[in-house]
Amino acid sequence: MGNEDGPKQATIIVFSGALDKVMAGFIIATTAAAMGMEVTMFFTFWGLSALKQDGPAAADCERNWMQKMLGMMLPRRAADLPLSQLNMGGMGAGMLKQIMAQKNFSSLPELIETAIDLEVRMIACQMSMDAMGICREELIDAVEVAGAATYVGVAQDAAINLFIS
């Protein structure tokens, strides 16, 4: 392996934009980082929704009509992600959030904050951003933009590699 002397690495591809799956990704990422691993998360396709920051869509972001339509159908920010099952128009996601709060588990926005604090590297997939019409300024500041080669470069030396679809 490449970096035998440094800390062990982990990578997680977040392809899904479902609340339950994205949370699972961040729970593993923050746990691994808290245990001393160097963690890289790579957000692609639907997973990009988890990185959107609050606020209106950027007016100067070029989008064709298909990308505009897609933008209207996708969640506008991490807080709006649906469940992968039993979402029931958002009621399921709302119930999960309420239960998590009652149990004092971290919410997704809190997990993202923790990931940033623990220096989890978060990469947004350039190609997916181009395809879906998402611009850099619409994503949270902590995110880096890169491509599949960057992912493979890290993953081939990592001890844990996961794909969350």
Add this chain to the structure above:
Amino acid sequence: MGNEDGPKQATIIVFSGALDKVMAGFIIATTAAAMGMEVTMFFTFWGLSALKQDGPAAADCERNWMQKMLGMMLPRRAADLPLSQLNMGGMGAGMLKQIMAQKNFSSLPELIETAIDLEVRMIACQMSMDAMGICREELIDAVEVAGAATYVGVAQDAAINLFIS
């Protein structure tokens, strides 16, 4: 890697509760175990349904109304898992089971038995159990209860790590 002298390890996170995906997890797990690997399966979120044992819900398991509602909507036992696609109200799952039986492939309950015989370690995610209102006595005996740190601890020394979502 941590245990260079022992057998190679594999971990599989089973996040999905769909019959086809859970079976894929157990087929890989039992194959790897039969080939001499030490295998750990970590069941979380919807995947916990695969570990439920037959019988009524435990009466003394504390659940709020949201968790009770969730419990009514989720499969009660491994034999009731739906397909991830073409389930058609259970007809798809029934057809898959019938075809598997005709071909003399193992059913999910048989695969679980084989996994136990091959000493596959099965861990139920503590946090998911708390969130979903599932109690220890509702899961099959062979299961151990632990958290994400236990998973990461094993996975960082494993040769194969998979996430089945």
Add this chain to the structure above:
Amino acid sequence: MGNEDGPKQATIIVFSGALDKVMAGFIIATTAAAMGMEVTMFFTFWGLSALKQDGPAAADCERNWMQKMLGMMLPRRAADLPLSQLNMGGMGAGMLKQIMAQKNFSSLPELIETAIDLEVRMIACQMSMDAMGICREELIDAVEVAGAATYVGVAQDAAINLFIS
């Protein structure tokens, strides 16, 4: 690890038959292969649809009525795969393909060609073919047929292992 002197290896299990997920698998596979890794893709369950070649179903392929019914409900070829979300009866998949073409990204058939050129090893899961009633001659020529033990044998020496479900 097994082959410390050869190139690093990667394996990708393609369990999903959704266009977006299959494309993600091929993008990672071709990127890794272009970077010098030895890549093995293992297609199972719904993922087999991505390997079907154009043309009518093989007349001499034995299928019971359940398998025939399944065959009618599944995509007939890689070009017909649906999106995992927002497919809207194929409109979503069509729009994604149109955007990809505008941006000069490779289509799925082009990615498959590139994978073949880069000597990505593509394995179709024997057990899934038997269960779903898919015969060898219905899959593209470049495909090899094998079982889970072949997959585990490769994966346990690979630097990257992913499961796309």
